[in-house]
Amino acid sequence: MTQHAVARLDQLDPNRPLRAQAGNEEIILIRQGDLVHAYQANCPHSGAPLEEGVICNGLLVCPWHKAAFAVDEGAVCEPPALVGLRRYRTWIKAGEVWVDDQPQVHSELPRHSDARTFVVVGAGAAGSAAVATLLDHGFGGHLIWLDQERQPAYDRTALSKFVIAGEMPPDEVPALLEPDQLRKGHLDRRLGKVRALDAKRRQITLADGQHLHYDAALLATGGKPLRPNIPGIDLAGVMTLRSREDAACLLDAAEPGQPVVIVGDGFIGLEAAAALRSYGAQVHVVSRHEVPLVKQVGERIGRCIRALHERKGVVFHGPTEVLRVVGSERVEAVELANGERLATSLVLLGTGVKPTTAFVQGVALANDQSLPVSAELQAAEGLWAAGDIATFPLAGQPVRIEHWRLAQQHGVIAAANMLGEQRRYNDVPFFWTYQHGHTYEVLGHARAWERIVFVGAPEQGDFVALQCVGDQVVAVVAAGYSDAMARLSQRMKRALRLDEALVLIG
Numbered sequence: 001m002t003q004h005a006v007a008r009l010d011q012l013d014p015n016r017p018l019r020a021q022a023g024n025e026e027i028i029l030i031r032q033g034d035l036v037h038a039y040q041a042n043c044p045h046s047g048a049p050l051e052e053g054v055i056c057n058g059l060l061v062c063p064w065h066k067a068a069f070a071v072d073e074g075a076v077c078e079p080p081a082l083v084g085l086r087r088y089r090t091w092i093k094a095g096e097v098w099v100d101d102q103p104q105v106h107s108e109l110p111r112h113s114d115a116r117t118f119v120v121v122g123a124g125a126a127g128s129a130a131v132a133t134l135l136d137h138g139f140g141g142h143l144i145w146l147d148q149e150r151q152p153a154y155d156r157t158a159l160s161k162f163v164i165a166g167e168m169p170p171d172e173v174p175a176l177l178e179p180d181q182l183r184k185g186h187l188d189r190r191l192g193k194v195r196a197l198d199a200k201r202r203q204i205t206l207a208d209g210q211h212l213h214y215d216a217a218l219l220a221t222g223g224k225p226l227r228p229n230i231p232g233i234d235l236a237g238v239m240t241l242r243s244r245e246d247a248a249c250l251l252d253a254a255e256p257g258q259p260v261v262i263v264g265d266g267f268i269g270l271e272a273a274a275a276l277r278s279y280g281a282q283v284h285v286v287s288r289h290e291v292p293l294v295k296q297v298g299e300r301i302g303r304c305i306r307a308l309h310e311r312k313g314v315v316f317h318g319p320t321e322v323l324r325v326v327g328s329e330r331v332e333a334v335e336l337a338n339g340e341r342l343a344t345s346l347v348l349l350g351t352g353v354k355p356t357t358a359f360v361q362g363v364a365l366a367n368d369q370s371l372p373v374s375a376e377l378q379a380a381e382g383l384w385a386a387g388d389i390a391t392f393p394l395a396g397q398p399v400r401i402e403h404w405r406l407a408q409q410h411g412v413i414a415a416a417n418m419l420g421e422q423r424r425y426n427d428v429p430f431f432w433t434y435q436h437g438h439t440y441e442v443l444g445h446a447r448a449w450e451r452i453v454f455v456g457a458p459e460q461g462d463f464v465a466l467q468c469v470g471d472q473v474v475a476v477v478a479a480g481y482s483d484a485m486a487r488l489s490q491r492m493k494r495a496l497r498l499d500e501a502l503v504l505i506g
Contacts (some may be wrong), residue, residue, distance in 0.1 A: 001100050001101065001102040002023055002100070002101050003098055003099070003100055003101075004021075004022040004023055004098065004099050004100075004101060005093075005096045005097070005098050006020040006021065006022050006027070006029065006038075006097055006098070006099050007020050007029055007096070007097045008095055008096055008097070009031070009034075009036070009092055009095050009096070009097055010095065012029055012030075012031035012036065012097070013031070014031045014032065014033075014055070015054075015055055016051070016054075016055065017029060017030050017050055017051045017053060017055070017060065018030075018051060019041055019049070019051040020038075020097075020099075022038070022088065022099040022100070022101040023101035024101065025040075025088070025101045025103075026040070026041035026042070027039065027040065027041050027088055027099060028040075028041050028050050028051050029090075029097060029099075030055065030060065030071055032071060032072065034092070036090045036092065036097050037071065037072065037074070037087070037090065038087065038088040038089075038090045038097075038099045039060075039069075039074045039085035039086060039087055039088070040085050040086040040103075043062045043064065043065075043067055043081060044076075044081050044082075044083050044084075044085065044178075045062065045064075045065060045067050045079075045080045045081040045082075046064060046065060046080075046155075046174070048062050048063055048064035048065070049063070050062065050063075050085075052482065053486065054482075054483050054486035054487055055071060056486070056487055056490050056491075057490050058070065058071050058072065059071060059077060059078075059490065061486040061487075061489060061490065062081070062486075063482045063483075063486060064432075064482075065080050065405065065430075065432060066078070066080075066405070066430050066485075066486065066489045067079060067080050067081035068489075068490075069081070069084065069085050070084075073087070074086070074087045078409070078427065079129055079405055079408035079409060079412065080125075080404070080405050080408055082128065082129055082132040082176060082177060082181070082408070083132070083177075083178060083181060084106070086103040086104075087103060087104045087106075088100055088101070088102070088103055088104065089104055111138050111139070111140035111185060113140055114139065114140040114141035115141065116141040116142070116215040116216070117141060117142045117143075117144065117212075117213065117214050117215050118134065118139065118141060118142070118143050118144070118214065118215065118216050118217070118218075118418060119143075119144045119145075119146065119204060119212060119214040119216075119217040119218070120134075120143070120144070120145050120146070120217070120218045120220060121146045121147075121194055121197075121204070121217065121218065121219050121220060121221055122146070122147060122219065122220035122221040122222060122387075123145065123147035123149065123152030123153045123220075124152075124153075124156060124220060124222045124387065124407065125156070125176075125220075125222075125387060125404050125405075125407035125408045125411065126218075126220035126222070126386035126387030126388075126407040126408065126410050126411035126414075127145070127147070127152075127153075127218070127220035127386075127387075127411060128152075128153045128176040128177055128408075128411065129176075129407070129408040129409070129410075129411030129412050129415070130218050130220060130386065130411035130412070130414055130415040130418075131143070131145055131153075131177065131187070131415075132176075132177055132181055132412075133411065133412045133415035133416060134185070134415045134418070134419070135181060135182075135184040135185045135187065136181075136184070137415070137416070137419055138185075139185055139419060140185065140186070141186065141215075142186050142188060143185060143186060143187050143188060144188045144190060144212060144214075145187060145188065145189045145190065146190050146192055146194065146204075146206075147189075147190075147191065147192075148191070148192070148193050149191075149243060149244070149245075150191055151244070152189075153175055153176045153177050154173045154174065154175055154176060154244060155173055155174045155175075155176060156173075156242075156243075156404070157404050158173045158174065159173070159241060159243075159244065159246070159247040160241060160247075160268050160271040160272050160275060161271055161275060161434045162275070163244075163247040163248075163251065163275075164241070164247055164250050164251050164254070164272060164275045164276055164279065165274075165275035165276070165278040165279050166251065166278075166279045167278075170244045170245075170247050170248040170251070171244075173244055192206045192207065192208065192210070193206065193207040194206060194207070194221075194359050195207045195359060196359050196361055197217070197219070197359055197360050197361060197383075198361045198362055199360065199361065199362035199363045199379070199380040199381075199382075199383050200361075200362040200380075201213075201362075202214050202215070202217070202382050202383075204217070214382065215382060216382050216383075216384070216418040217382065217383050217384070218383075218384045218385070218386060218411070218414050218415065218418065219357070219360070219371065219379070219383070219384070219385045219386070219389060220385070220386045220387050220389070220407070220410075220411060221355075221356040221357070221389055222353075222355075222356060222387055222388045222389065222407075223242075223353025223354060223355055223356060223388040223389070223402065224242075224353055224354055224355075224356050225240035225241070225242050225349060225351070225352075225353050226349070226351045226352045226353060226354055227240070227349060227351070228263075228322070228349070228351055230322055230323065230324055230325065231323075231324040231325065232324050232325030232326060232327060232331065233325055233349075235325055235327045235329070235330055235331045236329060236330040236331065237253065237327070237330045237331035237344075237345050237346050237347060238325055238331055238347045238349065239253070239346070239347065239348050239349065240348070240349050241268065241272060241348060241350075242353075250346075250348065251279075253345075253346050254276055254279060254281050254346060255281070256279060256280030256281060257280060257281070257282065258281060258282060258344075258345070258346070259281070259282045259283075259284060259342065259343060259344040259345075259346075260276050260281045260282065260283050260284070260344060260346045260347075260348060261284045261285075261286060261334050261342050261344045261346070261347045261348070262276075262283065262284065262285045262286070262347075262348045262350055263286050263322055263334075263347065263348070263349050263350060263351055264285075264286075264287065264349065264350030264351045264352070265285055265287035265288075265289060265292035265293070265316075265318075265350075266292075266293070266350055266352070267293070267296075267431075267433045268350045269285065269348075269350025270285070270292060270293075270305065270309065270433070270435055271433055271434060271435055272348055272350060273285050273309060273314050273435075274309065274312070274314075274434075274435040274436045276348075277309075277312055277313055277314055277436075278436075281346075282313075282315075283313070283314045283315070284314075284315045284316075284317060284342055284344070285309070285314060285315070285316050285317065285318075286317045286318060286320065286321070286322055286334070286336060286342075287316060287317070287318035287319065287320075288318060288319050288320070288321055289318060289319055290318065290319050291303050291306060292305060292306055293305060296442065296477075297440070297442070297465070297477045298449075298452050298465065298467070298477070300452070300454075300458060300465075301440075301458050301465060301477055304458040304459055305435065305440070308435065308436055308438065309435070309436065312436050317336060317338070317340055317342070318338075320336045320337045320338040320340070321336065321337050322334055322335070322336060322337075323335045323336060323337050325347060326341075330345060331344065331345060331346070331347055332344075332345065334347060353388065353402065354368070354369055355368065355369045355370045355371070355388060355389040355400075356389060357369050357370065357371055357389050362380065363379050363380050363383070366391050366400075368391075368400065370388075370389055370390060370391045370400050371385040371389050371390055371391065372391045372398065373385050373390045373391065373392050374392075374393075375392070375393050375424040375425070376413070376414075376417045376422060376423065376424055377390060377392060377410055377413055377414040377417065377425070378417065384414040384417065384418060385414070386407060386410030386411045386413075386414045387406075387407030387410050387411065388400070388402045388407060390410060392410075392425060394425065394429075394445060397447070399445065401429055401445055403429055403430070403431040404431060405429075405430050405431060406427075406429050406430070406431075409425060409427055410425065413425055426493060427493065428443055428444055428489055428492045428493055429442075429443070429444060429445045430442065430443050430489060438479060439479065440477065440478070440479050441476075441477070441478050441479075441485050442475065442476070442477050443475060443476040443477075443478075443485065443488055443489055443492055444467070444473075444474055444475030444476060444492060445475065446467045446474040446475035448469070449467035449468055449469055449474055449475070450468060450469050450470065451468050452465050452466065452467050452468070453465070453466040453468060453498060453502075454466075455481075455502070455505050456480075456481075458479065461479070461480070462478075462479050462480025462481060463478065463479055463480070463481075464476060464477075464478045464481050464484060464485075464505050465477040465478065466498060466501055466502075468498055471497050471498050471499070472495060472496065472497060472498070473492070473496045473497070473498055473501045476488055476492070476501075481505065484504060484505040484506065487504050488501065488504060488505075491504060
């Protein structure tokens with residue numbers, strides 16, 4: 001261990017981290033009065049430079065995906081990061097900040113003997129976050145983690161953004177949990193498909209006939225891609241994108257210069273269009289809408305997103321829909337309701353997902369086959385649900401939201417409640433989409449709005465769009481404005497007036 005003078009105290013701004021070098025270690029320094037904290041310089045989730053983050057309400061908010069860490073100890077407070085920051089010992093001498101170049105060892109919570117069995121079904125965003133939380137909270141019982149994929153717990157958001165663009169090999173998609181996290185406690189990872197879950201008997205039956213009895217269980221099985229009921233939909237070459245294997249098959253089938261037809265203009269469809277266009281494919285998007293994403297971001301931003309795709313060579317077809325997929329054994333063309341025929345050997349369906357809940361017994365499902373849960377994400381005695389499959393109360397109304405970060409938040413809350421806490425979701429839904437080198441962020445979940453107030457112009461570059469009902473901001477869409485979005489991600493946890501929002505944006 002070596003000691004390094006890394007900065008002068010008067011260089012540090014209490015509202016902004018400072019990046020510094022301690023030997024071979026890249027660190028950030030955060031000042032709180034006469035105290036200085038030193039942490040790893042990059043976010044453990046995706047490597048964002050944390051010196052570009054914002055400090056507010058005792059939290060350091062990541063500039064990219066809004067992970068939040070406690071300023072005073074570096075503990076992770078909000079995903080998508082699932083592990084806290086490495087911390088380095090600091091002290092002040094003669095107005096200079098000194099740092100040890102070896103991280104401090106965190107003391108783990110004691111693990112008391114526990115006879116209970118907990119089961120987490122699913123290893124996507126919600127399941128991984130739940131397992132991380134249970135292990136970090138010191139659960140000392142038998143923790144069984146079930147999933148159908150041989151290599152679970154990876155960042156699926158990379159699939160549509162980077163893998164099918166040829167920018168990231170499928171087997172290099174980042175893992176959600178570090179090996180050190182997985183070695184904690186009594187974790188029993190199993191490959192298997194659930195055939196039935198009997199909520200009243202607290203019993204899970206696997207496809208191989210094995211029975212598991214649980215004291216508490218979390219369902220985090222996510223959604224299954226929808227395949228529209230149209231002729232030819234099961235031909236070879238008609239694909240969906242949900243797993244690493246799906247991405248590998250899609251990338252293997254795609255050829256630069258050859259046509260790909262994407263059905264659907266939602267976020268996944270448009271991300272895939274951008275990625276495959278970057279790979280060199282000739283991309284056609286079939287949509288029921290003239291303007292994509294109107295319900296989420298409004299017509300003006302939707303038109304700008306479509307124009308961005310068209311400048312990059314993506315061809316839109318619609319409003320229309322697919323009548324049939326044509327071919328003998330493999331897709332050869334797609335016929336549209338407007339009379340067009342698109343020759344292609346590869347079709348990607350971006351037509352939404354349905355909750356994977358058919359195996360659940362003893363709990364009434366909602367009309368969309370989701371699991372209704374309480375504010376604590378509990379579906380039945382001893383049973384919780386999180387992520388895409390859960391309909392939960394938000395602002396007094398039941399909603400189901402298919403967002404990656406929200407699923408992680410659900411997983412954290414459900415796991416804490418399995419351990420006896422009484423936590424509720426009181427955060428702000430957030431997601432991001434990456435298309436043709438542009439990142440768009442959305443805060444909040446607006447079912448409707450009366451007007452949109454813009455700061456900046458989406459036609460010209462960076463902007464913030466405030467979706468309002470009366471004088472209240474219900475959701476925010478932005479490109480750029482990283483500092484403002486980080487501040488708003490915390491401030492929107494309570495009612496926010498338009499005039500105050502404009503001040504925060506600056």
